[in-house]
Amino acid sequence: MKIIKDDFKISKYTFTPSIFGKTQLDFKEQDHVLMEENKDLWYRKIAEDILEKTKKERSVIVVFEDEKTLNDFETSHYFGQVEKSSKLVESTTDRDTVIKKATTSKQVTLITKSFGRGVDFIVNDDKVIDNGGVHVIQTFLSEEITEEVQIKGRTARQGQKGSYKMILLKYDLVCMGMTSESLGNAIKGNGFYKMIDEKRQNSFSAKCEKQKNVVNKSNDLDNESNKYLNLLLNYDDSKKSEISKLLEQFNK
Known part of the structure; x- marks a missing residue:
């Protein structure tokens, strides 16, 4: 839901009840x-x-x-x-x-x-x-x-x-990623499903965050690539230093 709100900017939701009750x-x-x-x-x-x-x-x-x-x-x-x-x-x-x-x-x-x-x-x-x-x-x-x-x-x-x-x-x-001890303790009580569900959701959130970081880095690289291309297409000597810095950044 957070991704839908923040990344896709969707703010209006419609909830429809089941026709089967x-x-x-x-x-x-x-x-x-x-x-x-x-x-x-x-x-x-x-x-x-x-x-x-x-x-x-x-x-x-x-x-x-x-x-x-x-x-x-x-x-x-x-x-x-x-x-x-x-x-x-x-x-x-x-x-x-x-x-x-x-x-x-x-x-x-x-x-x-x-x-x-x-x-x-x-x-x-x-x-x-x-x-x-x-x-x-x-x-x-x-x-x-x-x-x-x-x-x-x-x-x-x-x-x-x-x-x-x-x-x-x-x-x-x-x-x-769950420990044998935590599973053993949870299964003895009444909160086993709640525990594994929380672990599952935390793991999924971490994966989403990691993927989001990859996307952000890719977007940044794409922006820098476009900037480099524009500098080459509109080249003049005053931009030589900026072009060199971008090349160094790409080759790291």
């Missing part, structure tokens, strides 16, 4: 954001959540950060317990078929995060609707909150019921 998404930060200590426990927890929901004749969409992680889980013995499954990755040729099947009763669909944005998983199966809708499991913490919101939005669409859960691997969070 209050969301029926079942998601509670305290109960539905989990972390596992190692990959084996992580796989097991994801598989347990899948089986719990499919036993209730619901459909499940599991979102992975990349295709390798998806394939590793798919080939694990934990996923072997799943009866009906398909996956949606960049190389999938019959995407429309996979997307249509994804919301049918007891169907489990593994997708990469690129399909967590914009893909419309339409629910027409009465069994799924009557038993709580589509269940979405996100297996990683998005670097940007906007991506998380989009993934969450693959369920409970257009006033329908649905549920969402995050099942995270501790190692991935440590790689994002």
Whole structure:
């Protein structure tokens, strides 16, 4: 929001309410954001959540950060317990078929995060609707909150019921700059999601600031280059010193 205000000078905003009213998404930060200590426990927890929901004749969409992680889980013995499954990755040729099947009763669909944005998983199966809708499991913490919101939005669409859960691997969070100690302390209390969200937003803000500095330096260099070009095009001896200084600056 700060970038929109300061850099793009946008000051007027319009907020439009949903035509579908209050969301029926079942998601509670305290109960539905989990972390596992190692990959084996992580796989097991994801598989347990899948089986719990499919036993209730619901459909499940599991979102992975990349295709390798998806394939590793798919080939694990934990996923072997799943009866009906398909996956949606960049190389999938019959995407429309996979997307249509994804919301049918007891169907489990593994997708990469690129399909967590914009893909419309339409629910027409009465069994799924009557038993709580589509269940979405996100297996990683998005670097940007906007991506998380989009993934969450693959369920409970257009006033329908649905549920969402995050099942995270501790190692991935440590790689994002969080300490093992802080994660351990937070998971024991009630503020785990709040803590990782704050860390995520701080990291993203730092990246934005770094990128902004790069852009500013590029703009400064562009201005100096144009100045140098103009001096050459309109050359006279009185500007020789200024031209030399600019050349020295460019060659640093």
